[in-house]
Amino acid sequence: MKDVINFKEWFLQKHNTFEDSLNGENTYLMHQIRKEALENFNELPLPTLKDEDWRYTNISPLLKYNFNIVTKDAKISNDTIQNYRFNNLKSHLIVFVNGQFSAENSKLLNLPNGVVIGSLSDAIKNNPEIVEKYFNKNTTNNHQIFAALSTAYTKDGAFIYVPEGKIVEDPIHIIFITSSKDEKIITQPRNLFIAGKNSQLTIIEHYISDKENIYFTNAVTEIIVNENAVVDHVKLQEESKNAFHIARMEVGQERNSNFTSHSISLGGALTRNNINALFNDEGSECTLNGLFLIEGEQLFDVHTLIDHAKPLCNSHEHYIGILDNKARGVFNGKVLVRPDAQKTNAFQKNKNIILSDQALINTKPELEIFADDVKCSHGATIGQMDEEAKFYLRSRGIADKTATAILIRAFSSDVIKSIKIKQIRNYLDELLSKRFSQ
C-alpha cells in the first residue's frame, strides 16, 4: 500500500503535469485564471464539521484517496450510452467520457443559426470572447475550495451558447460517464450555459458510470439566464454507489427571466450539491425542485441559496428525500431577501420519508428577510411509510413491494410531475419501480 498524499498537496503537485497536457485550451487568459484559482485552492482550508455549511457532512472518506487526473482518452460504446437515453425523446446528445468531450458518442440535431452546443475546450479555442465574458464571473467560486479546485483544473465540460431570440426546441442531453478500471480518478466537468435575451432552452445534465467504482466527480455548472430568457434544467445523478460527487451550480438571472431546476439523485457514497440562484434584476421566476433516493450508507447533502437581491421576483423550492437503511441526508435551503427586494414571493418546502430505523435526515430551512413587503413561507416534514395505506393496497391484491413503489411514487409525485418533459417523468417512474422491486 502506497501512502496517501495529503489531499491539497496532491492537487498542487499534479497541476504542472495537468497544464502540460493541455493544447489549445491553454490560452494566456485561461492560464491566469487557473493559476489564480490554484492559489485560492492552496489558501482555503478543507471544510470540517466545525464549518456551519458542512456540519452534517464529513468529507474525510474523500480524503482517503489520491485521485488520478485523467489525461488520455477513454472509449465508451454507443450501446452503453443508449441505455441512459430517454425513450422516444428527440434530443441533442453530447457525451463526456471521464470529463473529456467525446465527439464519436455525441450527436447534434439541426440548430438555429448562431447556437453553439459543444465542449468548453472547443469554446476556449473558438469563442474566447464569450468564454472571457461569462466564465467564472461568480465571485463565490473563489471562496469555495472545491470550486477553486475545479477552476484550477479547467479543461473541459459542456458549453452552450444561445444567442438573443433563439429557441432551441429539442432538449440538450448531456451525459457525463465515468469509466475506469482499477484506477481511482477525478473528473471535473466545467459547464457553462448562456441563454441570450429572449432565448429558450432545456438542458439535461446526466451523471452516470459504467461500473460501481470509486471515483470523484467535482462539477461546476454556471448558468447565465439573460433578460426574458427561459431555461429549464434537469440534473440526474445515477452514478456508482461508491462515487464521490461534489457539485456547484451558479445561476444568474436577469430581468424577467425564468429558470427551473430539477435535481434528481440516487446518490453516491458522498454527494454534496450546492445550488445558488441569484436574481440580478426584477420580475424573474426561479424554481428549484429536487428528489433524492438514498439507501445503504449513502450520504446526500444539498445546500441551496436563492438570493432575492432585487424586487418583484418569485421563487419556489420543493425538495423531497427518501431515505432507507443507514442513509443520511442533509437539506439546507437558504432564502435571502435583501432590503431592496420588496414584493418578493418565496416559497419553500422540504418533505422527507424515512424507511428504516437508522436513516437520518437533517433539514434546515433558513429564511433571512430584510424587506417588509414580502410573502415567504417554508415547511419541513419528516415521516415514515404509511403502513395503513400499504395494507389497504395489499388488501386489493397488490404485492408488498409494488405497494411500496406506488406509495413512494405518490410521495415523489409533486416533484416528478412538475418536470415538463414527459419522457423524463416516465424514465423516473421506471427508475423508482426498479429501485423498489429489488
Add this chain to the structure above:
Amino acid sequence: MLEIKNLHVNINGSKILNGVNLKVNAGEVHALMGPNGSGKSTLALVLAGREDYKVTEGEVLYNGKNLLDLSPEDRAREGIFLAFQYPVEIPGVSNVNLLKTAVNEIRKYNGEEELDAIDFLDLIKEKMKLVELDQSFLKRSVNEGFSGGEKKRNEIFQMAVLNPRLAILDETDSGLDIDAIKVVANGVNKLRSKDNATIVVTHYQRLLNYIIPDFVHVLYNGRIVKSGGKELAMELEEKGYDWIKNGSEEVVSG
C-alpha cells in the same frame, strides 16, 4: 367456503376475539352484528390479513386452504375482499391506477393475461354505473377529500371491479343517509351469486332491509353468542343489545 374455528386474537396484548366459530358457504349472506367494541371489525381485518393482529389460537380455512398462512395480497388474489370501515386516503395514487394495478396483479396470480387499456376501461365503466360514480372520480387520488358516502361507494366500486368470491363489508352503512345506503345495497345485491358469499358487518339493522341476510350472528365480548335467521336482526333492533349482553352472561355462567 370459509370456516373459522375457535379463533382467538390479541391486539397489543389485549384479547379481542375469544374463540369465534363461523361457517360460510357459497351463495350465502351472513350478517355479523354486535355492540361497539365486540370485535366485529377485528374479525374483518384479521380475515383480510392485518399483520399487527396476532392470532393466538384457532384456525381459518378458506376453500380448504389455511387462510392465516397467506399474505394480505394473496388473500385478495384468492378472492377475499374487505370493504373498509374507514377507507384510507392515499394522496398521489389515483383510483384508476390502484384498480389497474390490482386487477392485473390478481389476473397474473390466477394465470390470466393482463387486461389491455381498452378492456380495462370497459370493465371500469360498466362497474361505475353500478354505484353511480362520475368519470372524473377515476383520476382523483384514492379517497382523498372524499365525503363519507363517496368513500363507501368507492369500496363497493372496487369490490365490483375485483369481483371477489368472499366479500366482507365492514360497517359500510355507518354514517350513510338512506339514499347512499340504497346505492351501496344495490351494488352488493347485483353482485350476489350462487358462487360467492358476503359477510355484512353492521351495528344497525337498517342495512339489512336492503341486503337480506340468510343468517344473522351476534358477536359479543369476542365470541358469537347468538345465531339465527334474518328475524334475529329485527329482534335486536327492537330490544337493543342489552338483551344479548344479559343473555351472554347466562351463556357464560351456564
